[in-house]
Amino acid sequence: MKAFLIDLTKCVGCHDCQIGCKDEHCDQAWMPYAEAQPEVGQFWMKVKQFERGHAPHVKVTYMPTMCNHCENAPCEAAAKNGAVYRREDGLVLIDPAKAKGQREIMDACPYHAIYWNDALNIPQKCTGCAHLLDGDHPISVPRCVDNCHVDVITFGEEAELDLEGTEVLHPEYGTKPRVFYRGLPKKFIAGTVFDPDAEEIIEGALVTATGDAGTFTATTDSWGDFWLRDLPDAEWTVTIEHGGKKKSVAVSTVSEDQGLGDVALC
Amino acid sequence: MSSEDIRTTAAKQSDYSTTLQSIACGGTGGELTAVDSVDGKIVRIRPYNIDSKYTKEELADSLWELEKDGKTFSPPMKTAPNYFALAYKNRVYSKNRVMYPLKRVDWEPGGDPDKINAANRGKSKFERISWDEALDIMESELKRIISTYGPYSVLTVGEDGHRESKDLHAGGGMHSNLMSKLGGYTRETRTPDSVEGWYWGAKHVWGSGSNKGLGMIAPPQTGYNSWNVIKDITEYSELVCFDAGDWELTQNYGSQFWSRLLKYWEELGKEFVIVDPFCNYTAVCHETMKWIPILPNTDVAFDFGVMYVWITEGLYDKDYVDTHTIHFDKVRDYILGTDEEGIAKTPQWASERCGVPVHTIKAYARNVAKKVTSHAHFSSGSVKTPYSHEPGRTGAYKLAMQGLGKPGVQQLHLNASSMAKARIARSTSAPYSSINQCRMFYPNAQSIPRTMVAEALQKGEIKWWGSPCIVYVETSEQFQEFNYPAKPEAVLGMMRAMAEAAGMEPPTEAPKVEKVHMLWSEKPCNMNCWDGGFNYQDAIRTNEVEFFVTNHQWLENDSLFADLVLPVTTCVEDNDSMGSGMIVAQPHSGLTPPGCDRVGESFSDFEIACMIGDRFGVRDQIDLGMSVDEWIQYGFDQSRLGEEISWDEFKEKGYYFPKLDENWKDLPPGMRQFYEDPESFPLDTPSGKIEFWSQALADNFPDDKERTPMARWIIGGPAEEGWTHDETLWGERCKKYPLLVTANPARFRVHVQGDDIKWFREIETCKVKGPDGYLYEPVWMNKVDAEARGIEAGDIVKLYNERGCVLTAARISERITPGSVVVNKGSRVDPIAPHLDRGGAINLISPNNQVSKHCKGFAVTGYLLEAEKLTQSEYDELKAKYPEAFARDYDPAIGINYKSWVVD
Secondary structure (H helix, E strand, C coil): CEEEEEEHHHCCCCCHHHHHHHHHHECECECCCECCECCCCCCCEEEEEEEEEECCEEEEEEEEEECCCCCCCHHHHHCCCCCEEECCCCCEEECCCCCCCCHHHHHHCCCCCCEEECCCCEEECCCCCHHHHCCCCCCCCCHHHHHCCCCCEEEEEHHHCCCCCCECCCHHHCCCCCEEEECCCCEEEEEEEEECCCCEECCCCEEEEEECCEEEEEECCCCCEEEEEEECCCEEEEEEEECCEEEEEEEECCCCCEEEEEEECC | CCHHHCECCCCCHHHEEEEEECCCCCCCECCCEEEEEECCEEEEEEECEHHHCCCHHHHHCCCCCEEECCEEECCCCECCCCHHHHCHHHHHCCCCECCCCEEECCCCCCCCHHHHCHHHCCCCCEEECCHHHHHHHHHHHHHHHHHHHCHHHEEEECCCCCCCCCCCCCCCCHHHHHHHHCCCCEEEECCCCCCHHHHHHHHHHHCCCHHHHCCCCCCHHHCCCCCCHHHHHHHHCCEEEEEECCCCCHHHHCCCHHHHHHHHHHHCCCEEEEEECECCHHHHHCCCEEEEECCCCCHHHHHHHHHHHHHHHCCCCHHHHHHHEECHHHHHHHHHCCCCCCCCCCHHHHHHHHCCCHHHHHHHHHHHHHCCEEEEECCCHHHHCCCCHHHHHHHHHHHHHCCCCCCCCCEEEHHHCCCCCECCCCCCCCCCCCCCCCCCCCCCCEEEEHHHHHHHHHHCCEEEECCCCCCCCCHHHHHCEEEECCCHHHHHHHHHHHHHHCCCCCCCCCCCCCCCCEEEECCCCHHHHCCCHHHHHHHHCCCCCCEEEEEECECCHHHHHCCEEEEECCCCCCCEEEEECCCCCCCCEEEECCCCCCCCCCECHHHHHHHHHHHCCCHHHHCCCCCHHHHHHHHHHCCCHHHCCCHHHHHHHCEECCCECCCHHHCCCCCHHHHHCCCCCCCCCCCCCEECCCHHHHHHCCCCCCCCCCCCCCCCCCHHHCCCCCCCCCCCHHHCCCEEEECCCCCCCECCECCCCHHHHCCCCCCEECCCCCEECEEEECHHHHHHCCCCCCCEEEEEECCEEEEEEEEECCCECCCEEECCCCCCCCEEECCEECCCCHHHHCCCCCCECCECCCCCCCEEEEEEECCHHHHHHHHHHCHHHHHCCCECCCECCHHHHECC
């Protein structure tokens, strides 16, 4: 059974995967696998981007998202006449001919990975470029995989992928996705610690975040910066200590990452 | 696309024709890119495995490997075409392609002011005409202009061309080539666009630099080539400062391989710092990047604050400064405030100006001094600002004080991005072969710098200093005075020099050199790629310009103001040869046969010049009697490729990676020889050393208060007091226009290229959909500045100063330094009325004046404007006042397009 592995830690936000997908499918039908995708508006591969933190501690997480080719695919269950089918390799496909008019197929996807083509009156989504996998084309891998120049997206036999420590999106939906992620964003708290009297950054300050979710520590670097990464969503007391001085602030990562800016230790 | 364009049956392998191309957004080529086509139509554009036609063993001698701490790095077998190339199907089949020759409906040839309707340029639409009619117009207008005024009244615009990667078929001088056979022309010269600060500033510190003239550092002894800089940084640098440019976009215009190099450096544990008004695309996607927000064009203050720390704490290489530089004492005294000015440039002083906290300025100073540090510069930012020579010079000072050339202390720039020298490489940037007939950087009897064309047309005379070239010119050429109209003795002198260089009999009399009355552009984007765009529009809209013709692939920008537009092929359609010369993993040479059928009735600029040449009986002087295939083989024959591969094998395989120089690893990296032995390996400055203070500037421009002999903190002032600019937060204009704009190239455009790529336009950060459904160019604002103006995300925002107003839409972000906004340059102009544009082309309101009094390059970022929400009632008023502009066809996918401007 095939699976996708998407490693967000390597992603640079170039959108090549999204563009490759469109290059393959927009205005080009690959029947019986897929009808042509409209020239704009559908994203069978979509790079979502999340701006995180506050100046000057800002990062953007880029997250390629696609049909999860779920083992328990809700779209398959919602389809009539076998309009959604699972191939032997595990890819879940919509049969464009049989799916005509079946809006339930689109509505069933909790990941919103299925789009409606008004002109053709059909639901459409990622095919895993099954037409390429089945041969007789110049390449035989999904376009998103082929286009990625930093090895973020890999596709292959599940047993041959290194899935240790990976996660799936929304496991609570219970659909058993076959797209696995490494490096799904967790929260961060960052700041620059300085001595306001001396107007100097403080290197080597111990920064501790404590809360019900545990204790995390970091040390400020030669820029005065600390980055507490991979934090769960929680309430924290962040304590900064150096040279006998100590400061505590209450910080929440429940809804967003926290860039604390320049933090005076006095 | 109409339904018949949609392929309904899956292609089979046997149906495909796959060609290899070198698509890039610059003239130097890109990585190998495969184009799969069926029935003459492009199906897909994708990366290519370079070991498809050669075994790994055959490639082994052509590919480099870097090694540090047991970790190796080498080029991947699969190429990494730039993101632009991968979406090129959108450009080839853009709804904005010029399909046929087009004539403006209310323009008539003949030069009659009543029939030119000059004021309607940019307003009235176009109609389709035949190629015969178009060639008739070209022939009759050229004959009329030449007989009325002389050939020098034809201004050939755009010597850098459409910026597609082409060779024989490249534009950007085919018009000059043709005109040179018709008796002459006035040449519009490109100004040092990507390198202004280095060109006007740093060249007076460390000499001509790369390509003998660009101003970024390179050793004269290697023909101005900096080899092995990346190898040196890999092996020795601990910290890399990204001074200007955005690695993940600017550097990737030929290849995306550079993302991998950065990952490798991260793996090696290097540190990175980015000082930028914008938390740029490199800063946000790499965890290791430290972002220091700074107010636009205040880098000089920041740098002086840093140098103050170095001087007062002894954190610079005193021995090096003693042996490798002169006049450091003058800069030191200025920084310490022990000179006549008496102001110490302390970190506190710097912080008040650049907005960076004192503690961070100090931290930067100490990190750079204590770690082995290189500086990466990839254009943009402060080197393109008003008075950019000052940050260019402080950039050079910083490297000089830390021992430029020492292991791991280098300047990394576009022309120093070679990974390894090939045996037959001509330079760090040139392709292995060239049959280009347009980019002849020959001098010309009369020329006008691109930045001064509007003024030349408006005032009829201009004066400037400098060579009309941006490469292959020495620093001292900046002291020459030039005039338009050219003085007869200067014309004669130039013509005699040109004739002598060509081995011809020098003329004894100067030709008749009149003012310009016709513009012919092979790069019709000056209004939004260069400076003072609205002013340029004004100049074109006068009767002085009797005829304005453009050659271009897409109906956009300057072409909207033309009288005749000639359709040009894209690089995928031509039978050409290309390859890549720089900023790729490893340069190659390649054949690029047509990858698809031609679109519309387009021809290449080379072919257009030949067709017009036919009308004047000079075609054989342009194509030299050779077919395109013969040209391509000639290109191979006159190159050194034949030393390593036969023509037959090259033709069969379609590409070739030349072998690396056996000793490539031993070539002295960057400025190492100067570092080790400055007496034997001097710079080409007057003293042979780094000059903190320039006697040459003092001698030639003793009264220049803007570019003095050394870098200073210059804020400018009122024109009546002799200042070129008042574009800072410390003058008068900032009271009316309090925001500083950063206008760098966009993530998903290269300069003005690709604004019509529909798959980019729908990326969240690329455009902002206004309440009217129009995709506006984003203005990135900090929430502090937005809230102060009652602006919310998605609002239509007027950006204006006294030069005009462009409409944008708000994107609120933490990535912007308060007090500044970001609008990426290069969105297409969409004129509503004179000095009012809907397309958000920000360069339209950039300064009309140049860098400074004696430096006539452009200033296109770091200037003042104000932002204000466009209310619904104002919007309604505009729509009622300018119904034609708002009624133009608008395509949801690509916005304004061919149909917007061409009548049925």
